[in-house]
Amino acid sequence: MAAVDRTQHPQITVSDGALIPDRAEKTIFSAWRISFFGAIGLLILLPLLSPTPYWDILRFVPDGIISTFQVTVSSILIALVIGLFTGLGRISRITIINRIATIYVEVIRGIPLLVQLFYIYYALGQFVAVPRLSAAIIAMSVCYGAYMGEIFRAGILSVPKGQMEAALALGLSRGQAMRKVILPQTMRLILPPIGNEFIALLKDSSLVSILAVSDILRRGREYAATTFRYFEAYTVVALIYLVMTLFFSKLVSIMEERLEHGGN
Amino acid sequence: METRVRIENATKLFGKRGEITALRDVSLQVMPGQVFLVIGPSGSGKSTLLRSINRLETLTSGSIWIDKDEVTNPHGDIRQIREEVGMVFQSFNLFPHLTAVENILLAPATVKREPREQALPRARQLLERVGLSDKENAYPLQLSGGQQQRVAIARALAMNPKVMLFDEPTSALDPEMIKEVLDVMLDLARDGMTMLVVSHEMGFARAAADSVVFMDEGQIIEIGTPEQIFDAATEPRTQKFLKHIL
Numbered sequence: 074m075a076a077v078d079r080t081q082h083p084q085i086t087v088s089d090g091a092l093i094p095d096r097a098e099k100t101i102f103s104a105w106r107i108s109f110f111g112a113i114g115l116l117i118l119l120p121l122l123s124p125t126p127y128w129d130i131l132r133f134v135p136d137g138i139i140s141t142f143q144v145t146v147s148s149i150l151i152a153l154v155i156g157l158f159t160g161l162g163r164i165s166r167i168t169i170i171n172r173i174a175t176i177y178v179e180v181i182r183g184i185p186l187l188v189q190l191f192y193i194y195y196a197l198g199q200f201v202a203v204p205r206l207s208a209a210i211i212a213m214s215v216c217y218g219a220y221m222g223e224i225f226r227a228g229i230l231s232v233p234k235g236q237m238e239a240a241l242a243l244g245l246s247r248g249q250a251m252r253k254v255i256l257p258q259t260m261r262l263i264l265p266p267i268g269n270e271f272i273a274l275l276k277d278s279s280l281v282s283i284l285a286v287s288d289i290l291r292r293g294r295e296y297a298a299t300t301f302r303y304f305e306a307y308t309v310v311a312l313i314y315l316v317m318t319l320f321f322s323k324l325v326s327i328m329e330e331r332l333e334h335g336g337n
Numbered sequence: 338m339e340t341r342v343r344i345e346n347a348t349k350l351f352g353k354r355g356e357i358t359a360l361r362d363v364s365l366q367v368m369p370g371q372v373f374l375v376i377g378p379s380g381s382g383k384s385t386l387l388r389s390i391n392r393l394e395t396l397t398s399g400s401i402w403i404d405k406d407e408v409t410n411p412h413g414d415i416r417q418i419r420e421e422v423g424m425v426f427q428s429f430n431l432f433p434h435l436t437a438v439e440n441i442l443l444a445p446a447t448v449k450r451e452p453r454e455q456a457l458p459r460a461r462q463l464l465e466r467v468g469l470s471d472k473e474n475a476y477p478l479q480l481s482g483g484q485q486q487r488v489a490i491a492r493a494l495a496m497n498p499k500v501m502l503f504d505e506p507t508s509a510l511d512p513e514m515i516k517e518v519l520d521v522m523l524d525l526a527r528d529g530m531t532m533l534v535v536s537h538e539m540g541f542a543r544a545a546a547d548s549v550v551f552m553d554e555g556q557i558i559e560i561g562t563p564e565q566i567f568d569a570a571t572e573p574r575t576q577k578f579l580k581h582i583l
Binding site: 239241243246 | 391393416420428489
């Protein structure tokens with residue numbers, strides 16, 4: 074049954090190096106469990122063993138989680154919309170639309186995210202003043218929109234050609250066929266890669282700290298700058314990121330499993 | 338009587354410089370209620386001809402008419418014509434994310450905006466007609482090939498087409514499932530549906546076809562009744578081909 078499913082629903086692998094746990098690894102001491110519970114254990118143990126500075130750090134830094142998630146969630150939602158249109162543009166038969174979408178993807182993928190952040194906040198900031206948080210969200214979503222576009226494109230192209238033909242033969246327009254027939258089939262294929270992008274974006278969101286958006290990293294820096302406790306502050310920052318990304322990795326892997334085995 | 342399907346000098350060239358000829362000057366007239374079987378070696382253009390009738394392929398030159406509507410008119414409303422032309426594919430092409438009954442309901446709901454309470458009884462009737470009342474809520478992957486193809490026929494019928502096109506409807510099926518699909522097609526033919534069928538099912542042809550069309554290299558080589566073609570073909574190419582498939 075599994076073999077049949079795989080041919081019917083080809084998997085697309087778009088990875089940005091997110092740590093997706095191997096589902097075959099069922100032992101208690103899997104890499105994921107050791108890392109995840111190890112990190113949580115350290116976050117509990119360290120403040121207990123030496124309350125200063127760890128307890129202080131733990132009271133100061135997590136405020137940044139809100140900003141981190143603000144940037145991550147807003148950016149992924151906007152990137153999804155941009156990605157959908159970019160993906161459709163990339164497969165469009167109208168040359169001009171196709172060309173614009175492709176150029177967008179090429180240009181964005183060719184410029185480091187950090188440079189894009191600087192560009193939108195500082196370079197474009199000379200002409201229009203964009204608030205820090207908005208600049209951060211714009212830069213992240215424009216950047217990830219390009220990657221998302223490739224995921225949508227791969228997802229749409231993985232649906233057999235006969236599906237569009239059958240829909241057209243029934244009298245549906247291309248748009249109707251896309252909405253009712255192609256995209257619903259694409260969703261289950263692209264959910265896991267989108268989950269990976271979310272994790273990658275969560276990590277990359279630490280870059281916005283250079284725009285003085287007070288995310289987790291920025292809060293850690295601020296604490297370290299006033300107390301000179303660099304080692305302790307960045308240890309906590311690293312552990313918080315680790316717990317979050319490992320948590321979401323697990324979520325994505327569970328989702329992948331559900332999609333593979335469940336339903337139709 | 339008016340022709341239902343009229344094909345005039347249909348020519349289709351493929352390739353960058355049009356170096357591959359899929360159809361060359363094909364003309365054919367099908368009257369309402371007639372059943373045509375199209376046979377020929379692979380690459381002879383029979384599928385291209387069928388797919389041109391609802392413009393899944395566009396002709397290089399020539400014209401095709403369904404009643405008074407010109408399919409090949411680039412400014413015409415192809416979607417409206419497609420509503421009137423049902424198509425059944427070799428690989429079924431059911432929508433895998435929808436149940437059998439939802440597959441049938443999709444086009445009436447989306448294209449004709451039929452309310453569900455009106456479309457649902459009809460969809461169930463169609464499922465009953467193809468003998469799959471008990472599979473209403475099954476997903477395509479839970480059905481056998483023969484069952485999937487019967488749902489696909491019901492799906493095409495849901496738009497009340499004037500013409501049904503069958504593109505090798507039984508070629509992807511295991512032998513024991515071919516009959517159940519052919520039985521549905523025979524039933525349709527008896528009901529007076531106009532049908533163009535690309536298939537080598539001679540039993541079906543003898544039972545239901547008014548004409549058999551033999552195509553080779555993009556051209557119609559010979560047309561006749563099933564008996565004329567299968568038992569007394571005059572063209573050497575037809576004779577040679579029939580020797581291969583008999």
